[in-house]
Amino acid sequence: MKFNPFLLTVTVSLGLLLGACASGETQTTSSESPAPSPSIAHSPATNSATSSKAANHSTPRQGGQVLEVDNYHLEFVAAPEASGIHLDLFLQTGDTHVAIEGATVKGQVQLPDGSQQDVDFEYDPEEKHYAAMLPATASGEYKVVILTDINGKKVNGRFSFIQ
Numbered sequence: 001m002k003f004n005p006f007l008l009t010v011t012v013s014l015g016l017l018l019g020a021c022a023s024g025e026t027q028t029t030s031s032e033s034p035a036p037s038p039s040i041a042h043s044p045a046t047n048s049a050t051s052s053k054a055a056n057h058s059t060p061r062q063g064g065q066v067l068e069v070d071n072y073h074l075e076f077v078a079a080p081e082a083s084g085i086h087l088d089l090f091l092q093t094g095d096t097h098v099a100i101e102g103a104t105v106k107g108q109v110q111l112p113d114g115s116q117q118d119v120d121f122e123y124d125p126e127e128k129h130y131a132a133m134l135p136a137t138a139s140g141e142y143k144v145v146i147l148t149d150i151n152g153k154k155v156n157g158r159f160s161f162i163q
Helices: 005-023
Strands: 063-070 072-081 084-093 104-110 116-124 130-136 141-150 153-162
Touching: 063 153, 072 141, 072 153, 084 104, 084 116, 084 141, 104 130
Parallel strands: none
Antiparallel strands: 063 072, 072 084, 084 130, 104 116, 104 141, 116 130, 141 153
C-alpha cells in the first residue's frame, strides 16, 4: 500500500471535527480571539444603562414597573382612562427615594400597531412625580422608552405594558 498524504489530512481533519462535535465545542484555527458577546437582559422593564437592583430599593411603591439605574429609582405606571392612557413616572434618588424635581422627561411609545408617538411628561409637585397623557386606546402591547435629563445626566429606561 502506498502512503497518501491527502488521505491522512482528510482523516485527521475529520477526526478533529468529530471530536469537537462530540465535546459540544467548536474549534477554530484563527489566532484572533473572538469578540465578547453582549449580554441582553429580558424582562418587562429593561434598561440599556448599567442597572443595579438592590432588593430593598427595587420594590414597586406605586404598583408599577421598577428600574434601578445607577443611583436612580424609576417606577413606571400606566393606567387606562376613557380618553387614553395616563402615564406616571416616579423619578427618585436610588438610596432614599426622594423625588427628583426639575428633570426633563420624555417618552417614546410604540403603539400596538407599530406606530410611534412621543409624549412630554410634566412634573406634578403635589404628587411628586412626572405625568403624561397618551391619547391612545388600542388593545395590545405598548413599548415605552423613558428619556430623562437630570441636570445634564441622561438616565433612560425601557418599559412595556398591555392595554
